Amino acid sequence: MITMEHICKSYKIAKRNAGFGEACKALFHRKYEKIYALNDITFTIKDGEMVGYIGPNGAGKSSTIKILSGILTPDSGNCFVDGRIPYKDRIEHVRQIGVVFGQRSQLWWDVPVIDSFELLKDIYSISSSMYHTNLEELTALLNLGELLRSPVRQLSLGQRMRCEIAASLLHNPKILFLDEPTIGLDAVSKLAVRDFIHKQNQIHKTTVILTTHDMQDIEALTKRIILIGKGKILMDGTLEDIQKGNKNIDETVAELYRTYDI
Amino acid sequence: MQKYLSFFRLRFSMGLQYRTAAFAGVITQFAWGAMGILVYRAFYEVDSTAFPMTFSAVVSYIWMQQAFLAFFTVWMMENEIFDSIINGNISYELCRPIHIYDMWFFRTIANRFSAATLRCFPILVVASFLPKPFGLQPPASLIHFFLFLITLLLGLAVTVSLCILIYSLTFFTISPAGLKILFTSMVEFFSGAVIPLPFFPEKIQKMMELLPFASMQNVALRIYSADMTNRQMFSAVTLQIFWLITLVSCGKKLCSMAEKKVSIQGG
Numbered sequence A: 001m002i003t004m005e006h007i008c009k010s011y012k013i014a015k016r017n018a019g020f021g022e023a024c025k026a027l028f029h030r031k032y033e034k035i036y037a038l039n040d041i042t043f044t045i046k047d048g049e050m051v052g053y054i055g056p057n058g059a060g061k062s063s064t065i066k067i068l069s070g071i072l073t074p075d076s077g078n079c080f081v082d083g084r085i086p087y088k089d090r091i092e093h094v095r096q097i098g099v100v101f102g103q104r105s106q107l108w109w110d111v112p113v114i115d116s117f118e119l120l121k122d123i124y125s126i127s128s129s130m131y132h133t134n135l136e137e138l139t140a141l142l143n144l145g146e147l148l149r150s151p152v153r154q155l156s157l158g159q160r161m162r163c164e165i166a167a168s169l170l171h172n173p174k175i176l177f178l179d180e181p182t183i184g185l186d187a188v189s190k191l192a193v194r195d196f197i198h199k200q201n202q203i204h205k206t207t208v209i210l211t212t213h214d215m216q217d218i219e220a221l222t223k224r225i226i227l228i229g230k231g232k233i234l235m236d237g238t239l240e241d242i243q244k245g246n247k248n249i250d251e252t253v254a255e256l257y258r259t260y261d262i
Numbered sequence B: 001m002q003k004y005l006s007f008f009r010l011r012f013s014m015g016l017q018y019r020t021a022a023f024a025g026v027i028t029q030f031a032w033g034a035m036g037i038l039v040y041r042a043f044y045e046v047d048s049t050a051f052p053m054t055f056s057a058v059v060s061y062i063w064m065q066q067a068f069l070a071f072f073t074v075w076m077m078e079n080e081i082f083d084s085i086i087n088g089n090i091s092y093e094l095c096r097p098i099h100i101y102d103m104w105f106f107r108t109i110a111n112r113f114s115a116a117t118l119r120c121f122p123i124l125v126v127a128s129f130l131p132k133p134f135g136l137q138p139p140a141s142l143i144h145f146f147l148f149l150i151t152l153l154l155g156l157a158v159t160v161s162l163c164i165l166i167y168s169l170t171f172f173t174i175s176p177a178g179l180k181i182l183f184t185s186m187v188e189f190f191s192g193a194v195i196p197l198p199f200f201p202e203k204i205q206k207m208m209e210l211l212p213f214a215s216m217q218n219v220a221l222r223i224y225s226a227d228m229t230n231r232q233m234f235s236a237v238t239l240q241i242f243w244l245i246t247l248v249s250c251g252k253k254l255c256s257m258a259e260k261k262v263s264i265q266g267g
Helices: A020-028 A061-068 A090-094 A113-123 A128-142 A145-149 A157-169 A187-204 A215-221 A249-260 B002-015 B019-046 B055-067 B079-087 B090-094 B100-128 B142-173 B177-190 B202-208 B217-224 B230-261
Strands: A002-015 A031-045 A050-054 A076-081 A097-101 A175-179 A207-211 A224-229 A232-238
Touching (some): A002 A061, A031 A061, A050 A061, A050 A215, A061 A076, A061 A175, A061 A207, A097 B090, A113 A145, A113 A157, A113 B002, A128 A157, A128 A187, A157 A175, A157 A187, A175 A187, A187 A207, A215 A249, A232 A249, B019 B055, B055 B100, B055 B217, B079 B090, B100 B230, B142 B177, B142 B217, B142 B230, B217 B230
Parallel strands (some): A050 A207, A050 A224, A097 A175
Antiparallel strands (some): A002 A031, A224 A232
16 A cells, blocks of 8 residues: 655756856856655555556656655655655665666676576575576566576667566565666567566556556556646546547547646 | 675676786786885885884885785775766665665675785785895784784775765765865875875874774784784774774764765656
8 A cells, every 4th residue: 555645855956057158157156946846746556556657757757756665755745655654664665665767777787687686686585485486487477588697788678678677576576666667678578568567466466656658558557547747646547537539548648748738 | 694795795706707907907016016115125225224114014015005905995986886876876776675885885895805806816926926125024923914814804894984985975966076086195195005104204193093094004014014013003903993983883874864865866
């Protein structure tokens, strides 16, 4: 069970205009703007639910994920995940969750993928039997096979992403946060990853929160959608709620963004 | 504990991959050591009584310093850690059930250990076979040797804990460049990396010996060449332990402050 109540988070951003003169001016007098990345966010997600968290660039999706995974501390508001406050009780909390940041890498660059996995086994204190069962299952589902023995630096983006997802699931997390997991994947890998996330939810009852710009991901995976824009929750409903007529999903969402002016 | 040991293992085995770097390192250290020794020889030939250490003690100091360079140089900081703070990859580390400070500690120690393992033996072996005044002398006694090993490890731990202080400060400054320059030059000067501390005027030396920088390479290298009295050795080891505890607790405090205030760079 995930609850977020009136969460606010702001960032201080140094801004200046282009040019050398402006750069010199900023040396002495720096102008900061306060950006409200999250402004009074409230929602609840039940166990075993799959939720799509969508919104335009800079809407606050990743900030929400980072608060939920215990990396960021909000300015105000309450956040509970299974009764724990993620940023206060970080170490206990992160044992139960798996996170994939699509644009970052958690695997060690210089060594074979399997070495990173073995390290994760020790970090999460996964028992040998559980590790081997999970590894076999993940290898089969994500088609890792030969990839495991290659150094990470020599994998393609899609291959690496499949390994990243496997890495986040070795310790049987109850909750999975996926921050744009299908960035840069080819059609086959995308389908494989979607299929896999779906199975994970079905078999292990994993709660999945997915942020993405790929509406096909949302269509394939989630029933519930939370729309965020300019740090506020604008809509919390199902795909059918927003779908009008025969328009395809991308057009529907673009129109939604336009009506909310975000 | 097991997880930190695995960190150590993985880092150590990764470090052993870089054979060419180690070979180049050994050559550099030989050239550097030889140069240093020749400079001192020129001074000692003029008046060997004018110096606080015997020539052979200085020679052993220099060879040991070169052999264990990877333990004690502060410029060998870990760019991967700085990068992870600058570009935000640290967010993955924060998603793991580990303490950032402990992880950094073990990984830095492992890196320095693997670098030193590859580099120290050729230097030690060749330096001990060099003709008399230029060669590495055996330790003064078995006790000196054991104390040398202990203070070597303590010195390594003090050096690493200072490095982590710099890593944690980068959370606040974003760019590590200024901090690196400041700390590197301070450590080089005050730790006895440029010239051994006994060569400084006595009053200044007394003050320098109290600083944390003197608890790095200074103690082990001087104990090896029997440059310290028993009393001096005892207080030096006590100071090492004191600084280790102080630096580690400051670092942990700073690290947890940074974790609370951190804003992940790069979205």
